[in-house]
Amino acid sequence: MMRYLTLCIGMMSVLGVNQAVAQDKLKFIETTYDFGQVKEEDGPVMHEFEFENVGEDSITITYVKASCGCTTPDWTREPVAPGDRGFVRAQYNPRNRPGSFSKSLRINSSGAGSTYVYIKGTVIPRKKTLEEELPIKMGALRVQNTNINLGRITTEKESVAYIEMYNDSEDTVRFLDQYDGPAAVVVTFDTLALAPKEKANVMLTYDPNKEKDALGSKNYGIAIYTDEEDEGQKNFNVRASVREYFAPMTDGEKAKAPKLSIDDKLNNAGRVNEGQTVEVEYTLVNTGAGMLDVRKVESSCACLVAELDDYTIKSGKSASMKLTLDTSGMRGGQNKTVYIYSNDPQESTQVVTIRVTVIKKG
Template identity: 45%
Template sequence: MRAIFSTLTLVIFIAAYGQSKLVFEKTDHNFGDIREESGPAEYTFKFVNAGDEPIKITSVKASCGCTTPGWTKEEVMPGDSGYVKAKYNPRNRPGRFRKSLRLTSTDASSNMTLYISGFVKPKPKTPEQEFPVLAGDLRLKYRRMNIGKITTEKPVEKTFDVYNYSDTVTVLNADEMTLPDHIKIELVQEFLNPREIGQIRITYDPIKKADYGFVSDNIQLSANSEENLSVIAVIEEYFPEMTAEELDNAPKLEVSERSYDFGRVTAGVVLEKEFELTNAGKEKLELRTVKSNCGCITYEIKKKGIKKGKSQTLKVSFDTSEMRGNQYKSITIYSNDPVAPTQIITIKGKVEKAD
């Protein structure tokens, strides 16, 4: 079949693609918006052999398995036309995309790359997919409900979406819930009708929790909850606004070293390191707690109260038994230093396998 190209169009394409004998109508196609549930989107790139010798496409390689190429398999005679097809599968690929197809032919000057692009609109989720976590008659989006970073100033509230997937009206009964004293949970609405989306309100009291740093509590919303749920938060001490004089008189934590590199060690060794914690302020320093990001690290400290000008030794032990390769661990110290209540010590090195 002879392709019908205007002289002007042919001149433009040859000018744009140099000595390429295969002249395409376009080399970049944008599908625009396509729906994930609509199945593969397909576009055909058409070309004409503008040379004086037959040309055969030997391969078209897509940059992604999500794109299936097809092309004219026989030789394309001078003046005849051919095609390269691109079929893009949007399944499980929401969002923008840009893929390439690398064309190779018997004419090296005609080897080129074609492109397809677009935006995949995600398939609408069912309520069961949107709320995959079971909790009695309710479904939630996540097993872990994150309260975020909070201070000990006062209780905080946060809401989370829930879905009543049962066939009956649902209420939350405090007697059926398993909650610690510092957590209270209630429906924002008085009740939820069947197949209705609503919200639960969590009231979290960090003062009653009496802990600092990252904390987690396991909870149950009903006796027949099928999933393990947890409420997490990061707690820091609250300090009211202070005058310059008050800050000058406040406790001040100074750490002898902020990082320690133990170098290369053999797995199984228990490393020990001591850090000096000094109160450079004028009021008594209280160490609220010390936490590490790994169970492999333990610590010892004799007293958590440090008078002005005095020091305490923080003895840290790092068990390398289950470690291999480069290690980066941290120890976080929480205190009543109003300027720097949270201070981090980093421990790093390389653990090598024993011979």
């Protein structure tokens, strides 16, 4: 560890010395330029950093590297004699980059080491066209996306999402007051009659507590219907990752609660041949005071099967979980995970991972 720290400190010292040497020989008029507000629709902006060779020998800029691909550098290519001036140019492309930015350019030179200049500013996004805002056309209607991701939610309460719909036709589109989907999802409409060139919201309300199996990854198909002769059925996909909700607890309540502990949550099985079956085991220990209930064990893919020998674990006791991975059809590095949902109020969802490198047969 000490050798590593010493090496890092040494490298930082060398970089600091190089920077100081460059600054002694290359004198920039400015090292930071603020573009201020940049309109995205105006395209790339450019600034030229001018420098003077204040050293005793000619200096050649050998390379300028920008901190990201959005910034294009250019520079004086010929040697700069003592007392003469050169430039480093930075061109920033704001396309699809709304918000503030701060970028650096590292300037490498022969005879003067390396130094940095910086650009910054704020991109004002251009107003999007209707087609860009709502790119998916479903019959007469336009929507932004057919995949509705509710993200990570809990069983505490319902979650709501809105689908904005635009009538891109010359006729009124009428929604049928019906839909297909699971009982846990309720669909309601702003209006059942959407006039031409108007927008309306369709609201999706998801209540995981209406399901027998409330926890884990959820993926549902939803169908909404209109009176259109063609493409009257609008299909959407609703996803969510549901965790159990636990109310805030006192220190005394926490002391009486179960606690799930798993050592070495990452198991690296190394290199295996394609098609080989890999088995690993994990030990789940209840290090808390209360009874631990494992609510659910969920694998990230059908290729990985998890088997837990006991879903109820007393205080101080353990259970064994075996993972079996079928590597058929896999190539290269693979990380497969299993989610363990329990009544541990402090860490109700835990993840274990099996890692393998799959080698092609023959």
